[in-house]
Amino acid sequence: MLNDDDVFHLARLALTKDEADVRLFLAKQVRKLRRDDPESATRLEGLLKSQSSRSTGILRDAFPHDPSDRRSNLDSTPSLLKHYDNDQPLQAPIWEGEVLQMLGQSISERHFIDELSRCGLLPTRSLIFEGPPGVGKTMSAKWLAKKLALPLYALDLSAVMSSYLGKTGSNLRSVFDFAKSHPCVLLLDEVDAIAKRRADDADVGELKRLVTVMLQELDDWPADGLLIAATNHGSLVDPALWRRFEMVVAFKAPSAEMVRESICRYMGPDFDNMRHWAGLLEYLMVGKSHSDIERVVMQLRRLKVIAPLQFEDLAANLLIRDVDDIKKSERINAATYLVSTLGFSQHQANKMTGVSRDTIRKKIA
Numbered sequence: 001m002l003n004d005d006d007v008f009h010l011a012r013l014a015l016t017k018d019e020a021d022v023r024l025f026l027a028k029q030v031r032k033l034r035r036d037d038p039e040s041a042t043r044l045e046g047l048l049k050s051q052s053s054r055s056t057g058i059l060r061d062a063f064p065h066d067p068s069d070r071r072s073n074l075d076s077t078p079s080l081l082k083h084y085d086n087d088q089p090l091q092a093p094i095w096e097g098e099v100l101q102m103l104g105q106s107i108s109e110r111h112f113i114d115e116l117s118r119c120g121l122l123p124t125r126s127l128i129f130e131g132p133p134g135v136g137k138t139m140s141a142k143w144l145a146k147k148l149a150l151p152l153y154a155l156d157l158s159a160v161m162s163s164y165l166g167k168t169g170s171n172l173r174s175v176f177d178f179a180k181s182h183p184c185v186l187l188l189d190e191v192d193a194i195a196k197r198r199a200d201d202a203d204v205g206e207l208k209r210l211v212t213v214m215l216q217e218l219d220d221w222p223a224d225g226l227l228i229a230a231t232n233h234g235s236l237v238d239p240a241l242w243r244r245f246e247m248v249v250a251f252k253a254p255s256a257e258m259v260r261e262s263i264c265r266y267m268g269p270d271f272d273n274m275r276h277w278a279g280l281l282e283y284l285m286v287g288k289s290h291s292d293i294e295r296v297v298m299q300l301r302r303l304k305v306i307a308p309l310q311f312e313d314l315a316a317n318l319l320i321r322d323v324d325d326i327k328k329s330e331r332i333n334a335a336t337y338l339v340s341t342l343g344f345s346q347h348q349a350n351k352m353t354g355v356s357r358d359t360i361r362k363k364i365a
């Protein structure tokens with residue numbers, strides 16, 4: 001039988017609501033009991049089998065018995081819905097062009113609810129963000145939630161699909177039920193996961209059910225919440241689903257001007273003493289994402305602290321490392337910049353960039 005330590009251990013596991021650990025512990029007890037008390041072992045084993053882990057539902061922990069406790073429970077328990085804290089500091093994402101215009105509008109609409117409603121209109125309820133990695137889709141969802149003072153929940157569909165196929169439809173419905181129960185922003189990340197799964201081996205019926213759930217839930221989504229889907233592969237998203245979103249926001253790699261802004265933002269307090277590197281970075285970062293820019297700039301800043309004496313050489317090598325990926329015209333600009341602004345010799349610039357000294361000389365002249 002269970003001794004005091006076992007009972008304490010079990011109680012602790014149960015209180016942390018880690019079902020997998022509770023199951024593991026009980027399975028161990030079954031093995032122990034088989035020797036000493038076969039009848040109890042059989043009963044316990046029967047209980048474990050009859051309560052399949054899936055039957056408890058993925059959002060069991062997100063639905064505490066006391067609704068007022070909902071948020072604390074989400075915070076403390078891992079579930080498929082990730083809750084982002086709105087109070088965390090967050091800088092505004094760098095937006096431009098259409099993204100700036102559309103997301104600006106969707107925030108403004110929330111300040112004009114009454115005016116809209118007098119005209120029989122609702123604010124935009126659902127958006128789909130499409131674009132390459134690292135350009136601010138997730139960051140923008142967080143920013144919208146912050147600006148609208150709504151809690152943000154994120155659901156990674158690829159994780160849901162890989163772990164719960166067979167119950168994804170009902171699990172997804174539970175997620176929506178929860179999200180619809182109070183005003184919030186729900187981010188469905190990697191919404192193309194459904195399509196990718198379809199290309200694999202999946203049960204077609206299950207996927208159809210899943211798309212149907214999504215379609216219904218999109219139609220039902222309340223106007224006091226915001227539903228945002230994000231994808232790197234818009235073309236993979238089911239067209240019927242795509243059509244349901246009221247706003248399609250296409251994120252792109254930043255323009256030259258925004259590359260400059262991003263470099264400046266991520267150089268932060270080091271901008272003044274690193275500004276001469278900004279020009280080179282601008283040439284090298286064309287076509288790259290904000291998160292690429294952030295990564296390189298942060299690496300440079302760290303380098304300056306740990307190796308101040310060799311910084312210039314190390315920095316140049318670090319930046320030029322992936323020179324083969326850079327367009328020829330940008331490479332020539334970078335080589336010229338190395339010589340005329342950063343004081344490298346034509347020979348060094350040629351070695352780093354592969355641009356001939358002749359070309360560098362002509363360009364400088």
Ligand SMILES: Nc1ncnc2c1ncn2[C@@H]1O[C@H](COP(=O)(O)OP(=O)(O)OP(=O)(O)O)[C@@H](O)[C@H]1O
Binds near residue numbers: 095132139140292
């Ligand atoms: N528009 C932006 N303005 C400022 N910083 C940005 C921007 N986009 C990305 N970043 C920086 O890059 C990080 C990663 O961006 P984010 O997670 O939003 O990318 P994503 O578009 O969601 O990429 P993925 O498709 O891989 O999910 C951000 O936390 C931020 O530091």
Ligand SMILES: [Mg+2]
Binds near residue numbers: 230
């Ligand atoms: Mg993202």
